[in-house]
Amino acid sequence: MALTFSSNFARSTTIKLLGEKFAAINLTYNSNQIRERHVLNPKPRLRNPTWFTKQMKVKRDELITRENEAFIQQAVQDKYSNVTPKAEIATNVEWSPKYQRTGVIARKIGVYPLWLKTGEKIQTTLLEVLDNHVVKHYLPEEYDPPRKRPKLIVNKKHCLILGAGAGDPTLFTREYCGLFNESGIIPKKILARFFISPEATLPLGTLITAKHFQVGNTVDVRGKTIDRGFQGVMKRHGFKGMPASHGVTKTHRRPGNIGGGGEKGRVWPGTKLPGHMGNTWRIAKGLKILRMNTKYNVMWVSGQAIPGETNSICYVFDTNLPLRKPEKPVPFPTYFETGSEEVPEDIYDESIHRFDDPSLIFKEQK
Amino acid sequence: MLCFRKIPITTKGIRLYTTVVKEQIVASSTSRNNLRKDVLNHRHVYPEFLPDPKIEFRNRLREKLERNDMLSRRTHVNIPEFYVGSILAVESSDPHSPGKPHRFVGICIQRKHCGLRAQFILRNTIDQQGIEILYEMYDPSILKVEVLKLEKRLDDELLYLRDALPEYCTFDTNMEPEILPEGSPVSINDIKVKLKPKPWLERWERKNLKGLQDLELPERFYKKAEKLATPWEKYDLMKEYMRTIPEEEQLEIFNEIDSRLEKLQVQSKKMKKRVFVKPTKLA
Numbered sequence: 001m002a003l004t005f006s007s008n009f010a011r012s013t014t015i016k017l018l019g020e021k022f023a024a025i026n027l028t029y030n031s032n033q034i035r036e037r038h039v040l041n042p043k044p045r046l047r048n049p050t051w052f053t054k055q056m057k058v059k060r061d062e063l064i065t066r067e068n069e070a071f072i073q074q075a076v077q078d079k080y081s082n083v084t085p086k087a088e089i090a091t092n093v094e095w096s097p098k099y100q101r102t103g104v105i106a107r108k109i110g111v112y113p114l115w116l117k118t119g120e121k122i123q124t125t126l127l128e129v130l131d132n133h134v135v136k137h138y139l140p141e142e143y144d145p146p147r148k149r150p151k152l153i154v155n156k157k158h159c160l161i162l163g164a165g166a167g168d169p170t171l172f173t174r175e176y177c178g179l180f181n182e183s184g185i186i187p188k189k190i191l192a193r194f195f196i197s198p199e200a201t202l203p204l205g206t207l208i209t210a211k212h213f214q215v216g217n218t219v220d221v222r223g224k225t226i227d228r229g230f231q232g233v234m235k236r237h238g239f240k241g242m243p244a245s246h247g248v249t250k251t252h253r254r255p256g257n258i259g260g261g262g263e264k265g266r267v268w269p270g271t272k273l274p275g276h277m278g279n280t281w282r283i284a285k286g287l288k289i290l291r292m293n294t295k296y297n298v299m300w301v302s303g304q305a306i307p308g309e310t311n312s313i314c315y316v317f318d319t320n321l322p323l324r325k326p327e328k329p330v331p332f333p334t335y336f337e338t339g340s341e342e343v344p345e346d347i348y349d350e351s352i353h354r355f356d357d358p359s360l361i362f363k364e365q366k
Numbered sequence: 367m368l369c370f371r372k373i374p375i376t377t378k379g380i381r382l383y384t385t386v387v388k389e390q391i392v393a394s395s396t397s398r399n400n401l402r403k404d405v406l407n408h409r410h411v412y413p414e415f416l417p418d419p420k421i422e423f424r425n426r427l428r429e430k431l432e433r434n435d436m437l438s439r440r441t442h443v444n445i446p447e448f449y450v451g452s453i454l455a456v457e458s459s460d461p462h463s464p465g466k467p468h469r470f471v472g473i474c475i476q477r478k479h480c481g482l483r484a485q486f487i488l489r490n491t492i493d494q495q496g497i498e499i500l501y502e503m504y505d506p507s508i509l510k511v512e513v514l515k516l517e518k519r520l521d522d523e524l525l526y527l528r529d530a531l532p533e534y535c536t537f538d539t540n541m542e543p544e545i546l547p548e549g550s551p552v553s554i555n556d557i558k559v560k561l562k563p564k565p566w567l568e569r570w571e572r573k574n575l576k577g578l579q580d581l582e583l584p585e586r587f588y589k590k591a592e593k594l595a596t597p598w599e600k601y602d603l604m605k606e607y608m609r610t611i612p613e614e615e616q617l618e619i620f621n622e623i624d625s626r627l628e629k630l631q632v633q634s635k636k637m638k639k640r641v642f643v644k645p646t647k648l649a
Contacts (some may be wrong), residue, residue, distance in 0.1 A: 110428035112482045119461050119507045126428055211538040296427060310423050353506045356438040360506045 004061035051136065051161055051191060053175040076169055080186035085134075087203035097325055100157065102207045103317025104132050104208050104335065105164035105190055108223065112302045113117040115353045119360055123304040124290055127221070127316060129297040130164035132208040133185045137161075137201060157195035160202065163188030189198040191314050210297040211335035212288055213316070215347045218324040223307035224316035227279035237272040282307040286321050289313060292347045406619045408615070408627065411447045413477070414484035414503065415619060416611045421459055432481045433619070437626050439504045444634040445511050450474050451519030451555060453537055454488055457510040467509055470499050471539045475524040489527055491536040496528065514543045520577035529566045530559045540646060541612045 023285075064072070084117050106127040114119050138159040167189040169177055180187045184206035202208075213219060233239045233255040241253045255274075267273075283308050291300035299316075308314055319325065348354050415436065417429045455471045472488030475498070479485055484503040486615060489496065494611055501508065527535045534557075557580045561570065570589040571581050581587075593612060611619075620627075 109425040110423065110432075112428070112432055113502075115506050119459075119505075121505070124432070128427060174550045216558075232598065245571050293431065296431065298427070298431065310428075311425055355435040355504075355506075356441065357506070358442050359459070359509050361467075363511075364464040 004210065020355055037144065049193070051179050051193075053177050053179070054173050059171050074172060078184075080166075080184075080333045083186070083205055085203050085205040085207075086183065089200070089203060089206060089333060089336050091292075091336070092193050093199045093332065095329040097327070099199050099332065100195065101200045101318055101330070101332065102130050102134075102160045102162065102179040102194040102196050102202065102208065103192070103315055104210075104212060104242075105162055105192050106130060106221075106299070106309050106314055106316045108306055108310055108312055108314055109298070111311050114300060115360075116351050117353050117360070118351075119362070122290075122302065124300040124302060125287075125306045127135055127299045127305055127314065129208075130190070130298065131160045131213075132162050132164050133188065134202045134204050134206045134208070135161040135180060135183050135188070135191065137164040158201060160194050160196050162192050162194060162208065163190065163229065164192070165189035190313055194315075194317060196333075199222050202267070202333050205333065208293055208334050209294075209306050210299055210332060211294060211343065213292070213318075214301065214326070214330055215289050215292050215349050216319065217326050217330065218288050218319040219301065219316050220283050220321075221287060221301065221306050221314050221316050222281060222283045225280055225307040226279045226309050228277040230259060230275065232274050232278040233272065236274060238271070238326075246347060272334065286324050287351070290349045290352050293345060293347045294343050294347065326358055369484045369572075376592065386452060388646065402617065404454075405617060405624055408624070409616055412627070414480045415623065416480060416616060417619075418480055419611050421608075429481075429619075430622075433623055435482060436504060437623060437630070439506070440630050441633070443508055443511065444637060445503060445506050445631075446513050446634065448474060448486075448511075448516060449518045449552065450477055450522060450524055451517055452513055453515040453541065454486075455510075455512040455514055456499075457512075458501070458505070458508045461509070462541060469539075470497075471537055471541060472497070472499070473524065473535055473537060474526070475527055488541075489524075491532045491533050492539070494532065496535065497533065498528075512543060514541045516544070516546060516552055518552055520556055521575050523576070525568070525571050526559065526561065526573075526578060528573060529561050529568075531562060534559045548618065577610075607632065 006137070051069050077293050098105060106129050109126045109128045113125055114124050115121055122262070133158055138161075140156050155327055163180070163185065165188055166186045169187045172187050177187050179191075185205050196202075220278070228235070232253050234241050234253050239255055240246050242256065244252060254299040258271050258273065284303065287301045289299050289304070304313065318330075346354075351358060413487060415433060417424060451474065453471065453473050455469060457467045457469045459467075460468045461483075465494045470488060470490070472490035474486050475489045476487045477485070482504045485500055486503065487498055487500050491497070548560075557577065559577055560579045561581065569587075569591070571583055572588050573595055574595065
């Protein structure tokens with residue numbers, strides 16, 4: 001006791017001395033002078049989201065016997081074999097067009113044609129909805145956007161983290177596996193973040209299937225475009241190039257003139273030039289769901305220009321185009337099985353000719 | 367490039383069975399081999415069921431769904447076995463002539479693409495005018511596909527008929543179907559086609575075509591063709607592998623759809639018996 005008392009006494013004396021010193025300094029210090037550069041809107045600090053941790057462990061030769069390996073696998077299986085959602089889905093909220101539902105993680109699996117009832121052929125892209133589970137749920141205060149502006153919460157939506165593609169937990173890092181502790185699901189390879197209205201909240205561990213969407217509605221698809229590397233101006237921006245003959249030498253695929261002279265004698269910012277093409281996030285908007293297979297969780301979506309290669313991951317969500325938002329109620333907050341109704345395996349849009357229907361015959365209109 | 371893929375039967379497929387116990391092999395090897403041959407015969411009859419071998423476009427689930435759709439379309443229209451060089455009659459409905467099915471008779475000069483995008487081109491000369499129609503095989507507006515003459519030609523593509531004398535691709539529109547006894551092999555028509563003098567649509571002398579008569583070109587054309595030829599490509603195993611679906615996978619695919627295909631065949635035979643049209647007088 002005595003020791004602590006003496007140390008406290010010593011500290012108080014030093015603080016007193018410092019205060020006297022500062023008082024002396026303040027006499028000479030001009031408080032109006034600004035030494036630092038003043039910035040009105042400081043540049044946002046780049047920060048990773050909380051779930052953005054290192055995913056894969058460094059592979060090492062761990063000396064585990066075969067029996068132990070089998071034991072680990074068994075333990076993993078036991079832990080994750082029967083995981084149920086943490087709570088029941090709230091069914092009391094009625095859908096309203098202003099509510100924002102969650103999206104899903106999907107895989108682009110190919111392109112093939114469908115025929116309309118008018119006989120017209122259209123191209124469709126097949127999107128396989130993966131085993132989406134709710135991993136985390138953030139309130140607007142909890143959720144820290146990567147580029148945060150101080151004292152200003154712009155985004156007042158809740159945030160839902162979905163995971164898809166079950167992985168081997170022994171290959172992931174400890175921190176990454178920790179993300180899934182709360183929901184109890186097996187660690188997933190792919191994570192995605194979707195903003196939702198507070199009403200569209202889903203309990204952790206809920207499975208989201210393709211039936212979350214409805215045939216005939218419109219969706220947006222976000223994906224990473226095919227990486228084409230460093231490309232010339234003809235491929236990157238669709239320039240025409242120059243003639244192949246008639247005295248043209250060495251400038252068949254070059255851009256030609258890139259600017260004027262005089263006062264504007266420089267390359268203007270934004271000039272289309274050769275450079276890296278692809279590998280950027282793009283959103284294909286306003287795609288209609290034309291067909292759905294509920295057994296394999298596959299959606300046929302109009303168009304063939306969805307960003308990304310075949311077998312690449314994309315994110316599908318309700319469209320934000322104002323005129324194409326759904327008017328009729330959609331499964332809210334997501335589709336849940338009531339058990340009474342039977343969902344057919346193949347659901348087609350009205351305009352599409354089913355493959356198991358007889359051939360088209362056009363009748364005379366009178 | 368070509369829809370009809372010639373895949374040399376290698377020991378690859380046989381390797382599948384080496385893991386089975388030896389006794390079993392002895393007992394059922396012959397019957398099994400026969401079954402395998404039957405299944406693999408499908409690749410000539412139904413080439414569009416094999417997916418695009420380009421690896422960046424492949425996905426098993428997509429291919430399966432596509433095959434299912436193809437089969438369910440085939441339950442409503444009988445698409446018989448035919449090859450490039452066979453003479454077909456296709457009946458289709460046209461939105462511009464409602465109520466009247468449109469019938470076209472011609473020789474198949476090309477089959478291309480696979481899956482639901484499978485296409486074939488029919489060519490005929492009508493009123494001294496060469497006519498070609500490209501049909502989508504799984505287009506729901508196709509009502510009937512009839513093979514009038516089932517045969518093959520010496521080449522995998524007959525696009526040179528566009529530059530040939532018109533008599534080589536003129537076929538009677540009221541042609542009667544030639545009915546062959548069941549199980550008879552498909553004959554190869556070794557007719558040699560005479561081309562019109564140049565100009566042509568393509569440089570046919572460079573295509574290594576067997577169904578053409580002497581082109582009567584100056585020596586320099588043949589020399590150039592020889593210079594540009596790539597006769598070593600057929601020995602390029604890697605290229606062959608990239609261009610084709612491996613035999614094991616073909617077996618897997620056709621085993622999956624074999625029962626449904628058989629059902630369709632039985633169905634089409636029944637349909638054939640029921641429909642009997644009295645032959646009409648040719649014009």
